[in-house]
Amino acid sequence: MTEFNWCHGPKCHQRHTTGRIRGVKGNKVLRTRKITKSSQYNQSAWGQYIHNYFCDDTCMRDYIVKHLREVVALHPRPDALETPIDVVKEVKTYNYGYGERTYTDTKITERGAN
Ligand SMILES: [Zn+2]
Numbered sequence: 001m002t003e004f005n006w007c008h009g010p011k012c013h014q015r016h017t018t019g020r021i022r023g024v025k026g027n028k029v030l031r032t033r034k035i036t037k038s039s040q041y042n043q044s045a046w047g048q049y050i051h052n053y054f055c056d057d058t059c060m061r062d063y064i065v066k067h068l069r070e071v072v073a074l075h076p077r078p079d080a081l082e083t084p085i086d087v088v089k090e091v092k093t094y095n096y097g098y099g100e101r102t103y104t105d106t107k108i109t110e111r112g113a114n
Contacts, residue, residue, distance in 0.1 A: 005052055007033040009059020010066050033059075084111040 013020065013032045020030040033055035054060040088107045093100050 003037045005035045005037065007035055007055040007059050008053045009055065009062045011062050012055060012059050015058070085109060086111055 009032075013030050016030070020033060021028055022031045023029050035052065035055055037052060050060055054063065086109050088109075090105045090107065091102055092105050093102050095101075
């Protein structure tokens with residue numbers, strides 16, 4: 001048996017596409033799309049996190065628009081986060097053929113990261 005999720009898009013069952021039509025003549029419906037967990041989408045990292053729950057980007061966007069405030073309320077960011085870094089500026093010279101020019105290259109490295 002194949003594992004699946006129903007698309008979490010709040011309007012998935014209202015979108016007029018032939019792939020959503022189910023039922024017999026005179027009793028047809030547009031149904032929420034089924035997402036097979038072994039689909040190609042799920043092979044990428046993006047797929048693992050997003051396409052296990054949404055049939056496409058439109059349904060994902062609809063879900064975010066409808067539920068973003070609830071998600072943010074569950075995981076609030078009351079303060080700014082900081083990453084300790086070292087900044088090294090280095091003046092470099094380049095020549096495109098019409099004279100030398102200099103620019104400042106800024107390198108940012110996270111402190112403690114190796
Ligand atoms: Zn959908």
